Amino acid sequence: xxxxxxxxxxxxxxxxxxxxxxxxxxxxxxxxxxxxxxxxxxxxxxxxxxxxxxxxxxxxxxxxxxxxxxxxxxxxxxxxxxxxxxxxxxxxxxxxxxxxxxxxxxxxxxxxxxxxxxxxxxxxxxxxxxxxxxxxxxxxxxxxxxxxxxxxxxxxxxxxxxxxxxxxxxxxxxxxxxxxxxxxxxxxxxxxxxxxxxxxxxxxxxxxxxxxxxxxxxxxxxxxxxxxxxxxxxxxxxxxxxxxxxxxxxxxxxxxxxxxxxxxxxxxxxxxxxxxxxxxxxxxxxxxxxxxxxxxxxxxxxxxxxxxxxxxxxxxxxxxxxxxxxxxxxxxxxxxxxxxxxxxxxxxxxxxxxx
Numbered sequence: 001x002x003x004x005x006x007x008x009x010x011x012x013x014x015x016x017x018x019x020x021x022x023x024x025x026x027x028x029x030x031x032x033x034x035x036x037x038x039x040x041x042x043x044x045x046x047x048x049x050x051x052x053x054x055x056x057x058x059x060x061x062x063x064x065x066x067x068x069x070x071x072x073x074x075x076x077x078x079x080x081x082x083x084x085x086x087x088x089x090x091x092x093x094x095x096x097x098x099x100x101x102x103x104x105x106x107x108x109x110x111x112x113x114x115x116x117x118x119x120x121x122x123x124x125x126x127x128x129x130x131x132x133x134x135x136x137x138x139x140x141x142x143x144x145x146x147x148x149x150x151x152x153x154x155x156x157x158x159x160x161x162x163x164x165x166x167x168x169x170x171x172x173x174x175x176x177x178x179x180x181x182x183x184x185x186x187x188x189x190x191x192x193x194x195x196x197x198x199x200x201x202x203x204x205x206x207x208x209x210x211x212x213x214x215x216x217x218x219x220x221x222x223x224x225x226x227x228x229x230x231x232x233x234x235x236x237x238x239x240x241x242x243x244x245x246x247x248x249x250x251x252x253x254x255x256x257x258x259x260x261x262x263x264x265x266x267x268x269x270x271x272x273x274x275x276x277x278x279x280x281x282x283x284x285x286x287x288x289x290x291x292x293x294x295x296x297x298x299x300x301x302x303x304x305x306x307x308x309x310x311x312x313x314x315x316x317x318x319x320x321x322x323x324x325x326x327x328x329x330x331x332x333x334x335x336x337x338x339x340x341x342x343x344x345x346x347x348x349x350x351x352x353x354x355x
Contacts, residue, residue, distance in 0.1 A: 019265030169274035186216030205231025
């Protein structure tokens with residue numbers, strides 16, 4: 001084994017601010033701390049015709065530009081966070097390097113929404129077998145790829161993770177006020193109206209506060225109907241990590257009423273900080289909260305279920321404390337970021353055993 005540092009070129013996104021961007025930043029920083037040389041190539045910096053939070057349509061010059069960066073950096077391994085871009089599918093043609101692909105598209109088990117998500121998986125499946133390793137975040141996602149014909153030996157399940165040292169419980173919390181937190185995009189797929197309607201109907205503003213961290217297409221309309229008079233604070237995007245951690249420490253409960261999810265980094269951050277977590281059975285979020293480590297909602301009935309659960313969580317402080325302790329324990333066992341880095345170290349070395 002060579003003593004020279006392993007060079008990894010990472011193709012991903014740096015904007016807009018979201019869980020995938022945060023996760024890529026954190027894990028590449030930890031790899032660098034272990035002696036890796038990382039060259040991060042942002043999809044949004046490559047020439048493109050169209051770009052959104054979900055899709056990127058690169059120009060013809062993007063592949064050539066990316067190939068030039070490969071020749072200059074001379075990486076041992078290419079790691080790509082698949083971002084729903086045609087460039088993802090061209091990578092095996094551009095380079096003969098071993099490619100490690102992180103495949104984390106959102107998912108739901110609701111039949112009417114599932115077809116759209118399945119189309120994404122089905123489109124990528126024939127190309128995934130050309131990568132050295134495909135990293136997915138749950139056993140359910142692995143089974144889905146197997147059904148679509150991706151070889152089992154290519155698939156490795158590594159759930160998202162958080163830095164458990166940064167994200168740890170705060171023991172200086174003022175118990176006089178119960179604070180609920182939502183963190184994520186303010187967009188249709190996040191199903192935020194289900195939470196807001198339940199909150200307002202139960203007059204929760206008299207006994208608790210709801211902090212909404214994030215921004216998105218729905219924010220203007222929702223801010224007009226749900227205000228500080230309802231005990232609701234719209235805090236916008238919080239990019240500074242320490243400030244975001246302080247906000248989480250003020251919270252007691254995290255709620256994610258999403259229609260579709262991947263494996264929410266916001267959920268894991270709150271989980272690590274000891275908050276009680278309430279999430280829908282979308283993506284892999286329910287796996288985090290099982291068995292009996294939080295509250296799992298049916299996305300179709302989230303509004304009605306939240307009407308019953310919100311007052312209960314305010315009144316049952318002992319229940320919140322019990323769930324808080326159990327959630328931190330599971331986080332350390334399964335979702336610690338340092339474990340992810342060890343897995344990646346193994347993957348990179350197996351891809352290039354001579355380095």
